[in-house]
Amino acid sequence: MRLPQKKLSIRIDGELISAVEGQTILQAAKANGKYIPTLCDLEGLTPVGACRLCIVEISGTDRLFPACTTPIQDGMSVTTASTRLAHHRRISVELLLVERNHTCAVCVSNGHCELQSLASAMGISTVRFAYNYPKLGVDLSHPRFVLDHNRCILCTRCVRACADLEGAHVWEITSRGIHSRIVSDLNQKWGESRSCTNCGKCVQACPTGALAAKGCAVEEMVKRADNISSLVHRREVQV
Amino acid sequence: MHTASLERPNAAERAFIDQVIISRTGHPGALLGILESVQERHPNKYLPLETLEYIAAQTNTPLSRIYSVVTFYALFNLQPQGDNTICICRGTACHTRGSRNLLQSVRLELGLGLEDASETSEADKTLLTTPDHKFTVRTVACFGQCAMAPVVEVNHRICGHVNERTLQREIRTVERESY
Numbered sequence: 251m252r253l254p255q256k257k258l259s260i261r262i263d264g265e266l267i268s269a270v271e272g273q274t275i276l277q278a279a280k281a282n283g284k285y286i287p288t289l290c291d292l293e294g295l296t297p298v299g300a301c302r303l304c305i306v307e308i309s310g311t312d313r314l315f316p317a318c319t320t321p322i323q324d325g326m327s328v329t330t331a332s333t334r335l336a337h338h339r340r341i342s343v344e345l346l347l348v349e350r351n352h353t354c355a356v357c358v359s360n361g362h363c364e365l366q367s368l369a370s371a372m373g374i375s376t377v378r379f380a381y382n383y384p385k386l387g388v389d390l391s392h393p394r395f396v397l398d399h400n401r402c403i404l405c406t407r408c409v410r411a412c413a414d415l416e417g418a419h420v421w422e423i424t425s426r427g428i429h430s431r432i433v434s435d436l437n438q439k440w441g442e443s444r445s446c447t448n449c450g451k452c453v454q455a456c457p458t459g460a461l462a463a464k465g466c467a468v469e470e471m472v473k474r475a476d477n478i479s480s481l482v483h484r485r486e487v488q489v
Numbered sequence: 490m491h492t493a494s495l496e497r498p499n500a501a502e503r504a505f506i507d508q509v510i511i512s513r514t515g516h517p518g519a520l521l522g523i524l525e526s527v528q529e530r531h532p533n534k535y536l537p538l539e540t541l542e543y544i545a546a547q548t549n550t551p552l553s554r555i556y557s558v559v560t561f562y563a564l565f566n567l568q569p570q571g572d573n574t575i576c577i578c579r580g581t582a583c584h585t586r587g588s589r590n591l592l593q594s595v596r597l598e599l600g601l602g603l604e605d606a607s608e609t610s611e612a613d614k615t616l617l618t619t620p621d622h623k624f625t626v627r628t629v630a631c632f633g634q635c636a637m638a639p640v641v642e643v644n645h646r647i648c649g650h651v652n653e654r655t656l657q658r659e660i661r662t663v664e665r666e667s668y
Contacts, residue, residue, distance in 0.1 A: 419551030424560040433560075435552040436538050445552065 261327040275317035275328055276304055286330050287339060287368055289346075289457050290405035291318045292475055294482030295414055300405050302342050303368070306330050314338065336372070343369050344377040349428070350384060351400040352458075358396075358471035359459030365403060366458075382428075391441030394464055395453050397432065402460035404430055408452035411478055420446045432460070454478055497539045505530060506540070510547050520550060520558060524565060533569035533622070563629075571618045571625035573663045576642035580631035583639040587652075591639055592628065594653045598660060599624050623667065624660075 256271040262284050269278035274297065279286050289301040297318040304317040307329040314335070317328075329335070346352075346365060354360045386399035409421040409432070420443050424433040434443045453461040455478050462471040498506065509526045513519040523544060528536050536559060545552045559565040577583075577592045592615065596603055601617045615628045634640045637649025643659045651659075 413551070419553055422551070422553035422557035424557055426561055433553060433556060436541060436556045 258322055258324040260322050260325065263328070263330055269322050271322075273322055275306060275315070275320050275322055275326075278322050279317065279328075279330065284330060286317050287371075288318060289364055289368065289403060290407060292407050292411070292455055293479035295407060295410040295455070295478070298406055298410070301346075301403070303339050305335060305338055307332060307335060340372055340374060343372060343374055344379060346403050347374070347377050348379045349382050350386065350402060353400075356468055357401060357459040358462045358466045358468060359401070359473070360469045362469070362472050363459060364457035386431075389440050390464075391439035392446075392448075392464075393441065394448060395440070395450065396462050396464055397434075397440055398460050398462070399431060400460075401458045402432055403458055404432070405457060407455040407457060407475075408432065408461055411451045411455035415478065415481065416447060416449050416451050418445050418447050418449075421452060451478060451481075498537075498543050502530075502540070503543065506544060507547060510544070514548070520548065520555070521562070523548065524555075524559065528565060535566035535569050538567070566616075568616075568618065569622060571622050572667055573623060573644055574625045574627065574642070575660070576627050576629050578630075578632050578634075578638070578640040578642075579628045580635065580638075582635035583631075586638040588639040591641060591651060591653060591656055592626070595626055595656060595660070598657060599626065601626060623664070 257268050258271050259266060259268050260275075260278060261267065262275075262279055262282065265282075265284075267278060267282045267284075269281065273281075276286055276288065276291060276297070280293075286304045286306065288304040290299070291297055291301075291304065299316040299319040302316060305314040306317045306320075308315055308320075309327040309329070317330070343365070347369065352365065354363070354366055357363065360366070384400075388399070389397040404423060406421075406423060409423065412421050413419040420434045420440075421432055423430050424437065425431060434440045435445060440446065450463070453463060454474050456462075456473065457475070459471060506523075506527055509523050510519075513522050513526075516522070524536060527540060527544065528534060531537075531540075541555050541559065542552065544550070545555050559567065575595060577588055577595065579588055579592070593603060595601075596617070599619050601619065615626065617627070618625045629642075632640045632642065632647060634647055634649060637647075639651050641648050641651045641656055641659070643663060648655070648659060
């Protein structure tokens with residue numbers, strides 16, 4: 251039996267909104283048609299707060315909070331857009347672009363990339379920091395999919411889609427800081443991974459062109475991240 | 490990358506691993522303790538991939554999770570370690586007191602060269618083992634002994650105010666002791 255959920259009222263950008271206890275700020279905002287930019291969040295997957303783009307201001311405190319992992323409280327007043335937030339979000343996106351080799355012109359996801367569309371929505375045409383230009387490999391060992399480390403933003407959507415949804419837990423992040431990489435099993439090639447079920451959920455969850463289907467040319471990889479979310483909802487339905 | 494060290498855990502090792510797993514399961518963060526105990530028992534103080542596979546199978550942990558933990562923490566080694574460990578501090582205080590020169594002189598002394606070609610020796614982290622497995626040279630961000638900078642740890646013994654001569658002497662001493 252489900253207990254009746256407690257209703258809370260919060261303010262988002264001054265507008266009074268009623269939300270259910272246990273929701274995060276991002277969920278409450280989404281349910282009421284408020285937009286908060288995010289890259290690592292995908293409905294249905296456990297939030298991790300990796301991309302720091304969903305940061306919001308909460309009145310009464312000077313700190314910025316990630317909307318995806320902060321639960322709502324009664325009477326909370328949230329600001330989702332301000333010059334300060336725009337400044338911090340811009341830095342986050344610029345650093346993501348600088349960290350790996352994001353060359354849109356030759357990317358399979360050009361035009362369908364969440365990082366790209368976010369950057370253009372924020373008006374980021376140039377970055378102020380020096381490019382890192384790491385020498386990274388491309389894993390072509392899988393018969394159907396490709397992993398390109400150059401385009402990875404370490405949002406861990408693939409890690410969570412595989413662990414939470416598929417239950418195979420093929421992906422994980424290895425090392426720390428700037429040396430972090432997505433890795434399958436014991437640093438094996440993807441194609442040699444014994445736990446991979448070839449389901450392709452990680453590919454659909456990936457916001458950039460880091461994971462793509464083989465045989466796609468530039469601009470041809472269209473992802474259906476909403477399939478992941480609807481799959482989660484359909485599993486929750488009890489008949 | 491994936492190095493095939495064909496070192497399958499033998500029956501005694503498997504029994505030890507099973508025992509460690511039994512004594513630790515149920516506690517939060519059990520995996521760290523298991524890995525630490527297993528590494529400590531290995532004569533070369535490292536975790537061969539086959540051992541990781543065995544631990545994964547016995548504890549029902551995904552392989553990728555184990556690999557992630559082992560590469561996140563600097564204390565775990567995936568490569569065989571030398572009999573003696575020389576750990577040079579590369580923190581700010583030690584750096585200003587010339588720890589880079591110490592590192593370079595140790596590398597030259599042990600014939601490890603100065604080129605950072607391998608992927609294990611990234612700009613901020615060095616981990617090198619001599620081919621005869623007598624010495625491992627590694628760096629650490631800070632020992633918290635900045636007053637004694639530059640600090641070098643030889644076989645888990647902290648030496649402060651080290652210069653190239655005293656370090657050379659330390660290496661000779663441990664070399665003699667290990668025979």
